[in-house]
Amino acid sequence: MRPRHTHDMQALLIWYDAHQRRLPWRVSLDAYRVWLSEVMLQQTTVPTVLGYYPRFLERWPNVEALARASQDEVLAQWAGLGYYSRARKLHACAKLVAFERQGRFPETVEALQKLPGIGPYTAKAVAAIAFKVNTVPMDGNIERVTARLFAITTPLPAAKPMLQELAQRLAVPKRPGDLAQALMDLGSGICTPTKPACPACPLKKDCQAFKKGIAENLPARVKRAAKPVRHGVAFIAERKKDGAVLLRKRPEAGLLGGMLELPGTPWQSEPWTDEAALAFAPSGTGWRQAGLLRHVFTHFTLMLEVRTGSATRTSQGAFWAKPENLSQLALPTLFKKALKFMALDV
DNA sequence: AACACGGGGCT
DNA sequence: AGCCCAGTGTT
Secondary structure, three states: OOOOOOOOHHHHHHHHHHHOOOOHHHOOOOHHHHHHHHHHOOOOOHHHHHOOHHHHHHHOOOHHHHHHOOHHHHHHHHOOOOOOHHHHHHHHHHHHHHHHOOOOOOOOHHHHOOOOOOOHHHHHHHHHHHHOOOOOOOOHHHHHHHHHHOOOOOOEOOOHHHHHHHHHOOOOOOOHHHHHHHHHHHHHHOOOOOOOOHHHOOOOOOOHHHHHOOHHHOOOEOOOOOOOEEEEEEEEEEOOOOOOEEEEEOOOOOOOOOOEEOOEOOOEOOOOOHHHHHOOOOOOEEEEEEEEEEEEOOOOEEEEEEEEEEOOOOOOOEEEEOHHHHHHOOOOHHHHHHHHHHHOOO
């Protein structure tokens, strides 16, 4: 066992007490609320989550309520947040906790990590914040803070195990949850990826990277490959009498899994010819180009050509959705963008 | 270890 | 245009 308290975590906690933000998931340490916020915050910024978390909590105030919802309802509320497998696993986890564990979340890192959608980070965060387990979760912020504190120059992701081990040395038994949140606040507010505010940092006396003047260069990363481009054509098939459009449900697994979409072509590396694209159109007439949009996914960029036309009957697997109902459906951002072309087309 | 998996905001 | 973000699960 290495010696603890080589760093002044007390100074960090004092800074945290003076600077912490009033965020809705810091109002209560109820495990359900902590868990819900941590899942939403996976790879998602605080401002974005602020637009979803209060609505979720109002609609489903406890894990039993969320467990009783339908998956389509959960996906509809999640629409726009991205990484939709999170919503499916969130619901699966809620059902498991509500129906097989009498509504109680497990209280150890190991048991939490067995639940759907809870990985190493979320297990530690929930354990530390809701159950006062003395552990330090590793997220992007704490990874960066740790790399700088110890001046680790090994590039990510190879440095991850070392950073994980070093971060655990920062643990303090008194206030594990506050320490985790203090480190994350430090990472987002002071120890930022570019132009860190080192002079204002409560840990500057301990920071090896600051002393060496290399804080801004850490953590080092290996270069990522450029995103390929894919092309698709989507069809807005409009019903004359009420303006309803045809939608269909995507497969449960994979990209935008379980969400709704406009009918259209597959997405391929080459642009579509008219003739090839029309083979994927719903039964309808008068197709004309309404717009072209670019949408960036995690690992490719999509160029989506949007065409409008009129249709009188549904096609295979599709259904009519009235414009006034669109906001309550599980439509990912890509297709919300596409549907905006409809209004221009009168 | 590498990849799939959204979307928004920053520089 | 590239990088980042309160990551997880699969291969």
